[in-house]
Amino acid sequence: MNDLVKNLGTVKTNTMADAVEAQLRAYLKKMSFKPGDSLPKETELADALGVSRNVVREALSRLRMLGMIETRKRRGMVLVSPDILQAFERVLDPPIIDDATLEDIFELRLVIEMGLADLLFTRMKPADIEELETIAEQEVTHKSFQVKNEIAFHGKLYDMTGNATLKRFQIMLLPVFAHVTTHVDKHISGKVDHKGLVNILKKGSKEEFKKGMYEHLKPHFDRLK
Amino acid sequence: MNDLVKNLGTVKTNTMADAVEAQLRAYLKKMSFKPGDSLPKETELADALGVSRNVVREALSRLRMLGMIETRKRRGMVLVSPDILQAFERVLDPPIIDDATLEDIFELRLVIEMGLADLLFTRMKPADIEELETIAEQEVTHKSFQVKNEIAFHGKLYDMTGNATLKRFQIMLLPVFAHVTTHVDKHISGKVDHKGLVNILKKGSKEEFKKGMYEHLKPHFDRLK
Numbered sequence: 511m512n513d514l515v516k517n518l519g520t521v522k523t524n525t526m527a528d529a530v531e532a533q534l535r536a537y538l539k540k541m542s543f544k545p546g547d548s549l550p551k552e553t554e555l556a557d558a559l560g561v562s563r564n565v566v567r568e569a570l571s572r573l574r575m576l577g578m579i580e581t582r583k584r585r586g587m588v589l590v591s592p593d594i595l596q597a598f599e600r601v602l603d604p605p606i607i608d609d610a611t612l613e614d615i616f617e618l619r620l621v622i623e624m625g626l627a628d629l630l631f632t633r634m635k636p637a638d639i640e641e642l643e644t645i646a647e648q649e650v651t652h653k654s655f656q657v658k659n660e661i662a663f664h665g666k667l668y669d670m671t672g673n674a675t676l677k678r679f680q681i682m683l684l685p686v687f688a689h690v691t692t693h694v695d696k697h698i699s700g701k702v703d704h705k706g707l708v709n710i711l712k713k714g715s716k717e718e719f720k721k722g723m724y725e726h727l728k729p730h731f732d733r734l735k
Numbered sequence: 736m737n738d739l740v741k742n743l744g745t746v747k748t749n750t751m752a753d754a755v756e757a758q759l760r761a762y763l764k765k766m767s768f769k770p771g772d773s774l775p776k777e778t779e780l781a782d783a784l785g786v787s788r789n790v791v792r793e794a795l796s797r798l799r800m801l802g803m804i805e806t807r808k809r810r811g812m813v814l815v816s817p818d819i820l821q822a823f824e825r826v827l828d829p830p831i832i833d834d835a836t837l838e839d840i841f842e843l844r845l846v847i848e849m850g851l852a853d854l855l856f857t858r859m860k861p862a863d864i865e866e867l868e869t870i871a872e873q874e875v876t877h878k879s880f881q882v883k884n885e886i887a888f889h890g891k892l893y894d895m896t897g898n899a900t901l902k903r904f905q906i907m908l909l910p911v912f913a914h915v916t917t918h919v920d921k922h923i924s925g926k927v928d929h930k931g932l933v934n935i936l937k938k939g940s941k942e943e944f945k946k947g948m949y950e951h952l953k954p955h956f957d958r959l960k
Contacts, residue, residue, distance in 0.1 A: 527796050530804055535825075571752050571793045572800045576826050580922055591833040594840075597822030600760075601801050606815040614900035616820075617854060621901065622843075625850025628949065632959055675839035676846065699815055706956060720945060724853065 526561075531569040533559050538589065549579065549587040553730045575600075595675070599682050604689035616690040619683055620730055622676070623664065624723060625668050629671040631716045639711050646704035657688075700728040756794040758784050763814065774804065774864035775814040811926075820900070824907050831915035841915040844908055845955055847901070848889065849948060854896040856941045863895045865935050877880075882913075888929050925953040 537559060543549065552570065556563040571588070575578045577592040604612060626704045645663045661684060702710075702725040710719045724731070760841040762784060768774065777795065781788040795812070798804045802817040829837060859871070870888045886909060893905045927935075935944045 527799070531800065539828075545833070558903060568793055568796045572797055574752075575756065575797045575800070576822060578826065589831065591831055591836070592826040594823065594826050594832060594836060598819065598825065601803065601817040601822065603764075606803065606814065606816055607819060608770070611816070611819060611900055614898050617896075618847075618899050618901055618904070621850035621854060621896075621898075622846055623847070623850070624853055625846035628849055628956055629846060629959070630908065632940070632956070671842075671846075673839050673842050673846075675836055676843055679843070692747075717942070717946070721942075731796050731853055735856070 526565055527568045527572075530559060530561050530565045531572050533561075534566070534569045534573070543589045545589055546587050548585050550590060551586065587705065595678055595682060599729075602682055602686060604685055607686075612686055612690055615683060615686045616679045616730075616732070619680075619687055620727055623667075623727060624720070626667060626671055627716050627719045627723065630667065630711070631719070633672045634670045634711065638666070639708065642666050642670070642711070643669075643705075643708045646708045659704075700726040702726045752797070755784060755786050755790045756797050758786075759791070759794045759798065760886050770814055770816045772814050773810050774814060776811065789824055795904045799825055815827060820903055825905055829910055832911075837911055838898045839954075840908060840911045842959070844905075844912055847905075847907055848892075848952060849945065850898065851892060851896055852944045852948065855892065855936070856944070858897045859895045859936065863891070864933065867891050867895070867936070868930075868933045871933045884929075919927060925949075925951040927951045 534555065535554075536547075549555070550558065552563050552566050555570075556566045559566065570579060574581075575597065577594075577596040578589065579587050580590050582588050601607075607615075642663065645659065645666055648659055648662075665677070665680060666676045671677070702722040704726075707719070707726060708723050710722045716723070759780065762780075762910075763774075773855070774780070775783065777791050780795075781791045784791065795804060799806075800822065802819075802821040803814065804812050805815050807813050826832075847954070867888065870884065870891055873884055873887075890902070890905065893902045927947040929951075932944070932947050932951060935947045940957050
């Protein structure tokens, strides 16, 4: 089997790895493997799936990259709860992503920021608002750090939702935002600035915050039309 | 090198694949490879990175799984614009994801649905609203298909944003929503139903739609407190 696979050449070997990866995934599911369970050895998996050990290793390497498998001392390979954003992070490289997808991701950011208000008003604490206010005030003193400040401000908003996945997702999307907005006029900012948003969080209603955030992001929304 | 890698045993071989994957990624970046460019052959890459061909093949297999590489007739391996959701899709298997992350993803859905209004009101067409109305009306005649209808209705809303990535993301997240909501009381629905939302899209304002969507999702938001 081993030599056969080698002789198939690059194209078929890859189709092979795709197929074995899918087989392995189905096998783990069928056998109801759960996070924490030790997996059979490479040779045993090769026998169970009826393929060569080399291809099994390649498929296992893919699952390891996805964060679904770890190797532990004395226990061998263990199925683990994957870090769902780990693989996503690896492909979010603006220069290789097509423009339509970059635009889609940029819009996804707008959608998420417009939708943060309900979680924010449920979970924010007075200390959060103070910290946010400090960030908003820094904007005035250091004009040159606008981008950093922009990231800090919006990042803090994500933080305040108490949703760790959402927060990491935002950090991961930042290079895409930066890439998309470099093609746009600089210093676009809506009628409501960061300080305006902080004031609404302090004294206003959720509905006022939604309107304020829309005004803040309006130059981006106007571009979509 | 080949034998040395083999002798390192499972643990170190994997660390090796991780390292070579990162090296390969950095190499492609440094050499400014762009989508459409042919990649050097496996042996050439092995020489350039100073590692064995086996490990290079494993790293290439990972990039192929991420959708960054394809093999084409007569051109060999070509760098391509990755399908950014391909790898993400592979890990979104509720039984292996930890509960905190499942909750985070469920909240992400709520955030996105609350944030859809601005794109919706910018892009929706009369034909879309008609189709959505048909879906909303089906709810009455076939009570037993509530879940399917729920998915069709909300799916159509994503569709109407004209954002293909967002739409695929929603489809991908569906198993997670289903998984999380099975632990919750059945038939929870807010004060505003699908027909109510359609009416707002037809005659109401964006602000009214946002309030309507919040009322529609309110049972889920109440659970967060």
